[in-house]
Amino acid sequence: MFREYGLDDVNMASYSVLLSYPDGPNMVRLVDAESGLVLAESSPKQPPLYAPEESRDDVPYSFNAYAAPGNVSGRVVYANYGRQEDFNYLVANGIDIAGKIVIARYGMIFRANIVNYAEALGAAGVLLYTDPADFALDGQDAVYPSTVMMPPSGTQQGTVKLTDGDPLTPFYPSIESAFHIPEEEAAIPKIPVQPLSYEDAYFVLNSLGGPEVPVAWRGALNITYRVGPTQLARYVNMEVHTHNVPAVIHDVIAVIRGAEEPDRYVILGNHRDAWIFGAIDPSSGTAVMVELSRVLMRMRNETGWRPRRSVVFxxxxAEEYGLVGSVEYTEQFRTQLHSRAVAYLNMDLALLGNYSLKASAAPLLYEVVWEAAKLVANPDATEAAAGRTTVYDTWLARKPDPVYSTRPQVELLGSGSDYKGFLYNLGIPSLDICYNHDESVPGWYPLYHSLYETFAVVDELYDQGFLFQAALARVWGLVAVSLSDPQLLPLSLQEYALFISDVQQQILQDFGQLMTDNNRTFDHFLDAGRSFSARVDQFTQELLFVDLDDDLAVRRVNDQQMLVERSFLDPQGLPGRADFNHVVLAPSASDAYSGTAITGLTDALHAIADAGPDDDIAALWRTLDEHLAAVTSIIYSSAMSLTLQLW
Structure with a gap:
């Protein structure tokens, strides 16, 4: 399509990587311990319900990528959402995980974190299922195809690899010259893992003995939820045929060259691989990106417009395998991207619902996305009739910032999509954007990664007439043009200063007494934040007097703005997390889906605050002291990046 539309350059970047597929049906069975009789077994595939494509012969067996193959049997323990606190509850109540099969429900944290916690406690295998309490909110009769809720036979698939990129070439691109570590050394699970529908999870959960679960652990199946283990007369068998296999993948890179600064890049990205049909994830986003490239090329051909800076699509x-394609690309082209990329604008998918715009971004991009949303007509006719005529109006009304209520909320990025390598490793300000569901109602988009994520869902249930996707394309395109066209980059330096100040005050509020009680202080850390804010204010004033006829002066101040995000990188990485270099923005260590701020520091403080009698408290304080000093130094350095001083 990019070549058909006439973009200036269209090329592929190819990598030899390790992927994962089943070579036979993955089965979960409930077995009578005395007779060996199979009492119940899971369905190897999700059955067709509505859309014609669901009946295709090439629909794969249900699987979790990078699960270890194997045939294991054991008693089962229920771990609720599989969070650290859920496993802590089991251990505190004398429930032994070692040698057991853990069953946990999707809905709170990244599935790979669940598997990582279970494996660390010695689990023999993990079962992951979608409970109707989270994925069929109006009951099991109000589900797909009549609603967007998960039917009983639906299975959420996905990777269970916790790291990103090719697992055999960590930190470096998987090109022909690459060194590949042995597969047994790769950071991938060593135990079988398998997803289940709630129809199949029923027979596993209904077999559990032991005490009843806490109220918050109860789902919506018609059973008494118990922690387990399985009754002595029964056990569960997992037969998993998922294998890791070498494969060649291809990223497609298309460029509209900039007229004056072709060596500065505004990059837009979307992944094209999917769990089965992927009409929402990623194809709704793919459609928007392809259409936007067509529109920009038509604008160029009909008006002679060409961006000042290059626009890259x-x-x-292989995003679904753990951001493999984008991470390998950022590893291969790290030098060019680190020095030349203005911003990375991601659209993993276009639709989680049709309630409001959702934007997650580095603070440098706050203002450009707010301004773009103000210029796009509201696709929601009911909202427009109520006087909220733009995308921004509904966004503000339905998702105001919880602290600064006069503007819409822009959320923190996690690491669930392809911005990871750009922001957290290369320091390129990043944005992820989509239309969202009403977050006051529990649940994400329930058909996520299932067979039933079909075109019919988008066309009939989410976005009839594709009005919301068209509006999103306009917002995304305006953000791209706002960054690629003007002489001076419109980056939100003052928003970044405010963001850091707010985070510092929250850390002081949460942990100031802990520091005081242990003869430590945040004084230098807070002073670094004040220094950054003061320097931003001074630089913002200097921008007003830049001679726009002086190309070198314009380039200099733009380079200084671009340097700000890069200046927050620590080449040593965060404590215990060498694959994350950004000290201000990083995903949660306990849930890769969730973004946090000054993460290494807050993780270290939480580790001390939550330390038990068996923890090495001196080592925890050493980690805290070292990282606090590093973050403080880096924030001071970032302030200096906005000056011409070397002293």
Missing amino acids: CSWA
């Missing part, structure tokens, strides 16, 4: 491969 990236179609990523």
Whole structure:
């Protein structure tokens, strides 16, 4: 499509990587311990319900990528959402995980974190299922195809690899010259893992003995939820045929060259691989990106417009396996991207619902997305009739910032999509954007990664007439043009200063007494934040007097703005997390889906605050002291990046 539309350059970046597929049906069975009789077994595939494509012969067996193959049997323990606190509850109540099969429900944290916690406690295998309490909110009769809720036979698939990129070439691109570590050394699970529908999870959960679960652990199946283990007369068998296999993947890179600064890149990206049909994830986003490239080329051809800076479209491969295509690309082209990329604008998918715009971004991009949303007509006719005529109006009304209520909320990025390598490793300000559901109602988009994520869902249930996707394309395109066209980059330096100040005050409020009680202080850390804010204010004033006829002066101040995000990188990485270098923005260590701020520091403080009698408290304080000093130094350095001083 990019070549058909006439973009200036269209090329592929190819990588030899390790992927994962089943070579036979993955089965879960409930077995009578005395007779060996199979009492119940899971369905190897999700059955067709509505859309014609659901009946295709090439629909794969249900699986979790990078699960270890194996045939294991054991008693089962229920771990609720599989969070650290859920496993802590089991251990505190004398429930032994070692040698057991853990069953946990999707809905709170990244599935790979669940598997990582279970494996660390010695689990023999993990079962992951979608409970109707989270995925069929109006009952099991009000589900797909009549609603967007998960039917009883639906299975959420997905990777259970916790790291990103090719697992055999960590930190470096998987090109022909690459060194590959042995597969047994790779950071992938060593135990079988398998997803289940709630129809199949029923027979596993209904077999559990032991005490009843806490109220918050109860789902919506018609059973008494118990922690387990399985009754002595029964056990569960997992037969998993998922294998890791070498494969060649191809990223597609297309460029509209900039007229005056072709060596500065505004990059837009979406992945094209999917769990089965992927009409929402990623194809709704793919459609928007392809259409936007067509519109920009038509604008160029009909008006002679060409962006000042290059606009780059990236179609990523193997994102669903753990951001493989984009991470390998950022590893291979790290030097060019680190020095030349203005911003990375991601659209993993276009639709989680049709309630409001949702934007997650580095603070430098706050203002450009707010301003873009103000210029796009509201696709929601009811909202427009109520006087909220733009995308921004509904966004503000339905998702105001919880602290600064006069503007819409822009959320923190996690690491669930292809911005990871750009922001957290290369320091390129990043944005992820989509239309969202009403977050006051529990649940994400329930058909996520299932067979039933079909075109019919988008066309009939989410976005009839594709009005919301068209509006999103306009917002995304305006953000791209706002960053690629003007002489001076419109980056939100003052928003970044405010963001850091707010985070510092929250850390002081949460942990100031802990520091005081242990003869430590945040004084230098807070002073670094004040220094950054003061320097931002001074630089913002200097921008008003830049001679726009002086190309070198314009380039200099733009380079200084671009340097700000890069200046927050620590080449040593965060404590215990060498694959994350950004000290201000990083995903949660306990849930890769969730973004946090000054993460290494807050993780270290939480580790001390939550330390038990068996923890090495001196080592925890050493980690805290070292990282606090590093973050403080880096924030001071970032302030200096906005000056011409070397002293």
